Each structure stands twice: as C-alpha cells, then as structure tokens.
Amino acid sequence: MILAVKDVGISFGALKAIDGVSFSVNEGQILSVIGPNGAGKTTLFNVISGVYVASRGGVELSGADVTGLAPEALAARGMSRTFQNLQIFQRMTVAENVMVGRHLKERRNFFADLLRLPSVGRQNRETRAAAVQFLDEVGLRDKADVLAGDLSYGGCKRLEIARALATEPRVLLLDEPAAGCNAVETEEIDRLICRVAQQGIAVVLVEHDMKLVMKISHRILVLDRGRFLAEGTPAEVRENPAVHEAYLGKRSSPQVQHA
Amino acid sequence: MLNNRYAIVVALAAIVAILPLTFPSSYYLRVASLVWVSAFAAIGLNVLMGKAGQVSLGHAAFFGIGAYSAAIGPAHFGLPSWASLVTGGFISGALAYFVGRPILRLKGHYLAIATLGFGVLVALVITTESRWTGGPDGMSVAKLTVFGWRASSATAWYWLSGAFLIAGAWIALNLDDTPTGRSFLALHDSEIAARVVGIDVAGLKLRAFVIAAVYGSIAGSLLAMMNGFVSPDQAGFQHSVELVTMVVLGGLGSIVGCVVGAAVLVVLPQLLTVFQEYENLMLGFIIIVSMVFMRDGIVPMARKLTVRP
Amino acid sequence: MSEFLQFSFSGLTVGAVYALVALGFTLIYNASDVVNFAQGEFVMLGGMVTVFTSAAGVPLPVAALVAICVAVVVGLLLYWLAIAPARGASAVSVIIITIGASIFLKGAAQVAFDKQFHKLPSFSGDAPIDVLGASIQSQSLWVLGGTAAAVLVLYVFLEKTLVGKAVLATSSSRLAARLVGINTSTIMALAFGGSAAIGAIAGILVTPITLTSYDVGTMMALKGFAAAMLGGMGNPLGAVVGGLLLGLLETLSAGYISSTYKDGFAFVVMLVILFAMPQGLLGRRTVDRV
Numbered sequence: 001m002i003l004a005v006k007d008v009g010i011s012f013g014a015l016k017a018i019d020g021v022s023f024s025v026n027e028g029q030i031l032s033v034i035g036p037n038g039a040g041k042t043t044l045f046n047v048i049s050g051v052y053v054a055s056r057g058g059v060e061l062s063g064a065d066v067t068g069l070a071p072e073a074l075a076a077r078g079m080s081r082t083f084q085n086l087q088i089f090q091r092m093t094v095a096e097n098v099m100v101g102r103h104l105k106e107r108r109n110f111f112a113d114l115l116r117l118p119s120v121g122r123q124n125r126e127t128r129a130a131a132v133q134f135l136d137e138v139g140l141r142d143k144a145d146v147l148a149g150d151l152s153y154g155g156c157k158r159l160e161i162a163r164a165l166a167t168e169p170r171v172l173l174l175d176e177p178a179a180g181c182n183a184v185e186t187e188e189i190d191r192l193i194c195r196v197a198q199q200g201i202a203v204v205l206v207e208h209d210m211k212l213v214m215k216i217s218h219r220i221l222v223l224d225r226g227r228f229l230a231e232g233t234p235a236e237v238r239e240n241p242a243v244h245e246a247y248l249g250k251r252s253s254p255q256v257q258h259a
Numbered sequence: 260m261l262n263n264r265y266a267i268v269v270a271l272a273a274i275v276a277i278l279p280l281t282f283p284s285s286y287y288l289r290v291a292s293l294v295w296v297s298a299f300a301a302i303g304l305n306v307l308m309g310k311a312g313q314v315s316l317g318h319a320a321f322f323g324i325g326a327y328s329a330a331i332g333p334a335h336f337g338l339p340s341w342a343s344l345v346t347g348g349f350i351s352g353a354l355a356y357f358v359g360r361p362i363l364r365l366k367g368h369y370l371a372i373a374t375l376g377f378g379v380l381v382a383l384v385i386t387t388e389s390r391w392t393g394g395p396d397g398m399s400v401a402k403l404t405v406f407g408w409r410a411s412s413a414t415a416w417y418w419l420s421g422a423f424l425i426a427g428a429w430i431a432l433n434l435d436d437t438p439t440g441r442s443f444l445a446l447h448d449s450e451i452a453a454r455v456v457g458i459d460v461a462g463l464k465l466r467a468f469v470i471a472a473v474y475g476s477i478a479g480s481l482l483a484m485m486n487g488f489v490s491p492d493q494a495g496f497q498h499s500v501e502l503v504t505m506v507v508l509g510g511l512g513s514i515v516g517c518v519v520g521a522a523v524l525v526v527l528p529q530l531l532t533v534f535q536e537y538e539n540l541m542l543g544f545i546i547i548v549s550m551v552f553m554r555d556g557i558v559p560m561a562r563k564l565t566v567r568p
Numbered sequence: 569m570s571e572f573l574q575f576s577f578s579g580l581t582v583g584a585v586y587a588l589v590a591l592g593f594t595l596i597y598n599a600s601d602v603v604n605f606a607q608g609e610f611v612m613l614g615g616m617v618t619v620f621t622s623a624a625g626v627p628l629p630v631a632a633l634v635a636i637c638v639a640v641v642v643g644l645l646l647y648w649l650a651i652a653p654a655r656g657a658s659a660v661s662v663i664i665i666t667i668g669a670s671i672f673l674k675g676a677a678q679v680a681f682d683k684q685f686h687k688l689p690s691f692s693g694d695a696p697i698d699v700l701g702a703s704i705q706s707q708s709l710w711v712l713g714g715t716a717a718a719v720l721v722l723y724v725f726l727e728k729t730l731v732g733k734a735v736l737a738t739s740s741s742r743l744a745a746r747l748v749g750i751n752t753s754t755i756m757a758l759a760f761g762g763s764a765a766i767g768a769i770a771g772i773l774v775t776p777i778t779l780t781s782y783d784v785g786t787m788m789a790l791k792g793f794a795a796a797m798l799g800g801m802g803n804p805l806g807a808v809v810g811g812l813l814l815g816l817l818e819t820l821s822a823g824y825i826s827s828t829y830k831d832g833f834a835f836v837v838m839l840v841i842l843f844a845m846p847q848g849l850l851g852r853r854t855v856d857r858v
Contacts, residue, residue: 049455070454071455072454072455072457072458072459072460075456075457080455080456083452087451087452088449089444089445089449089452092441096444099441100442100456103457104456104457106438108438108439112437113434113438113439113440114430114433114439116433123438124436127438163452166456167456167457314660361843365842367658367660368660368663369846371660371663372603372838372842373839373842376790376794376835376838376839377835377839379832380832383829383832387829496786497671500667500668503664504668536678537675537679538675539672539674539675539678540672540678541675542671542672542675543668543669543671543672543673543674544668544672545668546664546665546671547650547665547668547669550654550664550665550668551653551654551665552653
C-alpha cells in the first residue's frame with residue numbers, strides 16, 4: 001500500500017466538499033476516481049497533494065503519515081501530480097519544464113549558481129539528458145526546444161506528465177489527463193499511463209472519459225457530492241446500480257453498460 | 260542563450276568604457292555614475308520582481324540602510340568606508356531575511372502594501388533617530404579611501420560605479436540557465452506547479468528578496484560615498500516608486516531594461532533642471548504612461564518592433 | 569481623565585478623516601478592484617483648492633463647492649485616462665498607476681499653487697468648547713458631524729437608490745452586473761467621482777485643524793489605507809470603524825507612549841493586520857481555488 005487515504009474530509013464554510021472518503025493504492029496499480037461534476041474529485045486531489053488542508057482524516061505515503069504536509073514536502077516523499085487547468089511554465093522551453101521537474105534530484109548550490117562555476121554547466125547537461133529521456137517517454141522529444149507556451153493542448157498535457165515523472169515519484173496523481181484530447185491523443189495517453197504503472201508507480205486518475213477509465217483502471221472509486229459511493233473493479237462498478245443512479249438518474253442507459 | 264548572456268555583459272562593458280569619450284565635461288561623468296548606481300539597484304530589484312515575480316514598494320529602505328551605513332560607520336564608529344559598505348550589505352541582507360519570511364507569505368496587492376509599510380517605517384526611523392542619522396537634514400559622508408587612495412574625482416566614481424554595474428549584471432545574468440534561475444522562472448509562471456515538483460517556494464522568494472536587498476544596499480552606499488552626503492528621502496516612498504518604475508519601464512526581467520529604465524529616470528530630470536518644479540509631474544506622468552501603454556517595458560517593445568520582418 | 573478625553577476627541581477627529589479616506593478607498597475597491605493611492609490627493613485638493621479659491625475672493629462655502637467639483641472632475645479623469653485604458657493589467661500594475669497618478673497630482677498642485685502650508689478659518693470660530701472637562705475645538709465637531717453625514721448619505725445612496733444598488737451589484741460581480749445590463753464602466757467612473765467628493769469633503773473639513781499643503785496626500789492615503797485594512801478591505805462599515813479606531817489608537821499612543829513615532833504607528837498596525845488577520849476586523853476570509 002503506497003498511498004492510503006483515510007476518512008478524509010474538508011469543508012469550505014458550511015459546504016462539506018469531501019466527507020469521509022477513504023481508499024488505497026498499491027504499487028503499479030491504476031485507480032480512477034470518477035463521479036458526476038461537483039463530486040469533489042479535484043478537491044480530493046488538492047487535499048491529498050497538500051494544496052488544501054483537510055479538516056479531518058489522514059493521508060499515508062508508504063506507511064508514513066503525511067497529512068497536512070505542503071506540496072513541496074510531499075514531492076520529496078515521492079508524490080507528484082498534474083493539473084486539470086494546465087500549470088506548465090509558459091516562458092520556458094519544453095525541455096526546461098521537465099528539467100525543473102528534476103529539481104529534487106539535482107545538487108543544489110546557490111553560490112555556485114550565482115558565480116556560474118563549472119559544476120553548474122556539468123549539472124545542466126546531466127539534467128537535460130535526463131529530461132530528454134522523460135520527453136521521449138511521452139513522445140515530445142522532438143519538441144524539446146520549443147517554447148512551452150507554443151505547444152498544442154495535447155502536447156501540454158503530455159508535458160505535464162513528463163514533468164511529474166521527472167520527479168521519479170512513487171505515486172502519480174493525474175487530474176483529467178485526457179480532457180480536451182481527441183481520440184488519437186487519448187489513446188496515446190492511455191498507453192502512457194499503462195507504461196507508467198508497469199514501472200511500478202501507483203497512479204491515481206481523475207477522469208470523465210469512461211472508455212479510458214474502464215479500459216485501463218485496475219480499480220475505480222466513485223464519488224458523489226463529496227461522499228464515497230462505490231469502489232471496485234471496472235466490471236463491478238459498471239454493474240453497480242447506485243453508480244448508474246448517481247450519473248444518469250433512476251433509469252440507466254445502455255451506454256454505461258457498454259463503456 | 261550562452262551567447263546572449265555574455266554578449267550583454269560585454270556590450271555593457273563596452274558602453275561603460277567608450278561613453279566617457281563623448282563627454283564634454285565632468286558633469287556628464289557624474290550623471291552617468293548616477294545612472295550606473297541606480298541601474299545596479301534596479302538589477303537587484305529585478306531579481307525579485309522580474310525573475311521571482313514578486314513586488315516591493317519599499318525597496319528604497321535597503322538603499323537607505325546602505326547609504327546611512329556608509330555615513331554612520333565612519334562618523335560614529337570609525338569604520339573605514341568600504342567596511343561600512345560591506346556592513347550595510349550584511350544589515351540589509353539580515354533585515355530582508357527576517358522581515359521577508361512573514362511578508363512574502365502575502366500575495367498581490369497585500370504584498371505590495373506590506374512592503375510599502377515596511378519601507379515607510381524604515382524611512383521614519385532614519386528620519387527620527389537624528390542623534391545617529393542627522394535627522395531630516397541628513398548628514399555628510401566620509402570619502403571612500405582604499406589602501407590610501409581617495410576616491411573623490413568624478414572620473415574615479417564613474418569607473419567604480421561602472422565596474423560595480425558590470426559585476427552586478429554578470430552575477431544576475433549568471434542565474435539564468437542554472438537550477439536557481441529555472442526555479443525563479445517556474446515560481447513566476449506557476450507557483451503551485453513549482454511547489455509540486457518540490458521547489459521550496461518560500462525559501463526561493465526569500466532568497467530573491469535578500470539578493471535584491473543586498474544590491475540595493477550596496478548601491479546606496481556607493482551613492483552616499485559618491486555624493487558625500489545622505490538624506491532620509493533616499494530611503495523614502497518616492498524613491499521606492501522610482502526604483503520600481505526603472506525596473507518596469509525598462510522591461511520586467513531584463514537586465515538591459517534596468518539600465519534603460521535607470522537612464523530614463525535619471526537623465527530626464529537632469530535634462531530639465533530648469534524645470535526643477537516639474538519633477539513630480541514628470542515622474543508621475545512617466546509612471547502612468549509606461550504602466551498603461553508600455554506594460555511590457557521599453558526593451559521588449561523595441562525587440563518586438565525590430566524583429567518584425 | 570480629562571486628558572484622556574482630550575486625546576480621545578483628538579483621535580476621533582483625525583480618525584474621522586481617516587474614515588472618510590478609507591471609505592473612498594472602499595468605494596473604488598468595491599466597484600473596480602482597484603487600490604487607489606491617489607485617494608489622498610483628493611483630500612489635498614479639497615483643502616488647497618478651497619484655500620486658493622477663497623483667497624481669490626470667492627465666499628468660503630462656494631469655494632468649498634468649487635473644490636469638491638474640481639476633485640470630482642479629477643477623479644473622473646483619473647478613471648478615464650489612467651485606469652480604464654489599463655484594463656487587464658495586474659493588480660500590482662494598477663496600484664503603481666495610481667501611485668503615479670498621486671505623484672502627478674502632487675506635482676500639479678506644486679506648480680499650480682505653491683509649497684507652503686495653508687489654513688482655512690474654522691467654520692464656527694476658534695473658541696474651544698468645554699465637554700466634560702476636555703477642551704475641544706468646534707471644528708472637531710464639524711469634522712465628526714460631516715463624516716457622519718457623509719456616511720449616512722453614502723449608506724442611503726447604496727442601499728436605497730437604484731444607482732446605488734447598481735454599484736453594489738458591480739462590486740459583487742462585475743460580469744453578472746454587465747449581464748443584467750448595468751453599464752459597469754459608468755458605475756466605476758461614478759465610484760471614482762464619488763470617492764473624490766468624499767475625499768475633498770474630508771480635506772475641507774480638516775484643513776482648519778491640520779493645515780494643508782501640496783504633499784499632504786501621500787501620508788493621508790497611506791493612513792487611510794491602513795484604516796481600510798484594519799476595518800476590512802471592501803467593507804464600508806469596516807472603513808469607518810477602522811478609521812476611527814486607527815485615529816484613536818494613534819493619538820492615544822502618541823500621548824501616552826511615544827510622540828516621536830506617531831506616524832509610524834499606523835504602519836505597524838497595518839503590518840500586524842496583514843500578517844495576523846489580513847481580512848481585517850470586519851472582513852471575510854477568501855479561499856484561493858486551484
């Protein structure tokens with residue numbers, strides 16, 4: 001159990017955005033979090049990744065309690081994430097974006113940087129080489145020196161994943177990695193996620209694209225209005241009447257059954 | 260990128276070296292020295308504003324601390340001028356370190372106002388503690404003496420301030436294309452994403468704040484020793500605004516822009532010394548026009564105009 | 569005891585002026601999200617224009633009216649020439665623009681008038697009034713009364729008139745206000761004009777006590793801002809409470825603790841508020857959405 005979320009809750013004023021959600025993920029597992037809009041999926045991510053502070057409950061990473069730690073501290077412990085609303089570094093190149101992802105793996109010496117000692121040049125080369133490898137993994141190698149702001153939408157999505165992978169995480173949280181992507185791009189992302197999981201990284205995914213979710217997930221967690229609704233394998237969740245009701249009302253449609 | 264960086268330093272050195280040949284009198288040397296010193300301070304502030312994306316409306320506080328260190332050190336403690344400059348730098352850096360931690364947790368206009376409040380408080384202390392600082396009338400500053408050589412001529416100060424400017428620009432430019440430089444850019448473009456890859460964002464902002472403070476302090480000391488005189492308005496709100504305007508006018512993030520901005524804000528009032536009265540009108544006008552119409556700054560605008568095929 | 573009362577009245581008087589400046593800030597901030605540093609210059613204009621107009625022979629009440637009109641025109645010009653063209657600039661850029669405007673106006677006053685201090689005669693004579701053993705100037709009562717009247721008028725305007733409601737709507741959500749047909753740029757211009765009037769009135773009321781000159785604006789703006797932060801940025805009631813409280817605290821600490829650092833007190837308060845309680849006494853906490 002690499003990541004364990006226990007009875008987590010957060011309120012904004014009187015609104016209980018998340019109320020008592022628990023789940024766990026193992027190495028190499030892909031867990032998808034789904035639910036109707038407003039179910040609290042991104043909020044859950046924000047709580048787990050330290051962007052918001054939970055009102056109750058806890059998060060454990062490799063058995064250690066990491067509740068309430070800031071995002072930087074979580075990164076040092078092997079958690080990384082991408083963002084629904086794309087937070088790439090617009091003014092740097094694609095390669096530089098991923099190089100920033102290598103931050104924790106670099107030897108950081110502020111005074112060497114100020115005086116541009118030779119060690120800085122050597123380090124830059126190493127970091128860039130590592131960055132290019134990650135770009136290769138997501139298929140962006142040939143765009144390495146393009147300004148990130150000029151990349152296509154799908155490219156930006158993959159760039160964020162490359163940057164997150166560059167931190168060599170044990171847990172990767174992907175917030176709608178396929179949102180806004182066409183069928184081809186979604187296929188590529190889907191294969192990428194499977195490759196990542198095969199490397200032993202635990203992947204937690206928030207997605208709306210049901211085909212993607214059903215195809216690649218080992219387990220699925222369903223949220224509704226901030227609360228736990230169901231959890232299980234794709235087959236189990238597909239058959240769950242409560243899930244149908246939450247998404248589609250009392251009468252379920254063939255689309256969900258065949259997704 | 261490598262070529263660009265060294266090219267800027269070389270070009271700056273060339274300008275500093277060649278410019279005096281065009282000067283008909285030492286008055287011009289004095290004005291240019293003023294530009295170099297102001298640009299030096301602006302480059303420091305630029306690390307905070309242009310690279311790290313923060314803001315400080317109280318930066319003149321550090322300039323003032325440096326200036327008064329150069330005055331008080333020799334006058335009250337018998338410290339040689341150059342040692343006072345270094346001490347001033349330490350004091351400013353330390354103050355920035357302690358004050359910066361809580362202040363930099365704020366964002367946007369709250370940060371702007373907090374730094375403004377800080378700046379005003381420092382200026383107030385300088386004005387009020389007249390036993391040490393000579394109060395509102397200021398105090399005189401001993402001339403810089405290094406190994407028996409007394410720096411008092413306009414020429415000497417021109418080269419000294421020019422040298423500091425080139426060194427300061429070189430150091431600031433060094434940060435580009437280093438892990439620290441990339442961290443700054445990341446912080447500026449998306450603070451949350453920077454945090455998520457493990458960058459200690461609070462520490463980074465603090466670092467930028469301290470660098471800016473030390474640059475400002477050194478600039479203040481240099482100016483004090485050059486003029487032989489300091490007064491509280493060097494630490495005042497208006498001076499803070501001038502420094503910010505230099506950075507923004509030239510082009511946030513650009514070293515060359517800092518020099519251009521400093522040049523505009525120093526030279527223009529000098530050109531219109533006849534119109535001493537109109538100083539405020541002019542400064543206010545420049546600020547409004549540059550922030551409204553040339554939001555990116557002069558240098559990026561010029562770059563855009565020349566790049567068009 | 570009478571010394572305490574003396575200080576308190578003094579504090580409330582200067583606090584009332586801070587309250588008016590803070591109210592002006594709040595009005596503009598609510599309508600347009602702009603932190604307007606030129607607010608202090610409206611106070612300066614109120615006093616200076618009245619002084620010079622009445623020195624030119626115009627009767628005092630008319631001179632005061634002229635000053636208010638001048639301030640309103642300046643406020644509108646500030647909006648149309650400096651703020652509106654900068655739509656889309658960051659919050660910090662806009663603050664810098666308003667700082668530039670305040671420096672510009674200060675320079676204009678320097679050139680149009682002079683650099684001396686000027687006084688206006690007290691509205692109802694110089695004889696002090698005895699209240700519970702404390703001796704207060706009659707002008708203080710004018711200041712307090714004038715402030716109360718201005719606050720009342722503003723309250724009635726915002727809550728009871730249609731235009732006032734439009735201002736409230738714009739401050740709540742500009743987009744929504746536009747979608748229901750409110751002309752938000754007119755509203756914002758109105759807010760600037762209104763703030764200018766409030767500032768000018770404050771200037772006219774307080775000049776008999778504190779004198780005026782071309783550069784009183786900056787300190788006035790800074791302290792008014794501290795008052796607005798203390799009460800809660802964006803809350804009109806907070807502005808008034810913050811102003812009065814700040815004035816009281818400032819005068820009392822100057823009287824009982826140290827009078828040399830009197831001006832610094834407001835900034836210490838401001839920094840404490842920013843660090844410990846950025847929403848101020850009456851403001852609301854906001855959450856950043858990622």
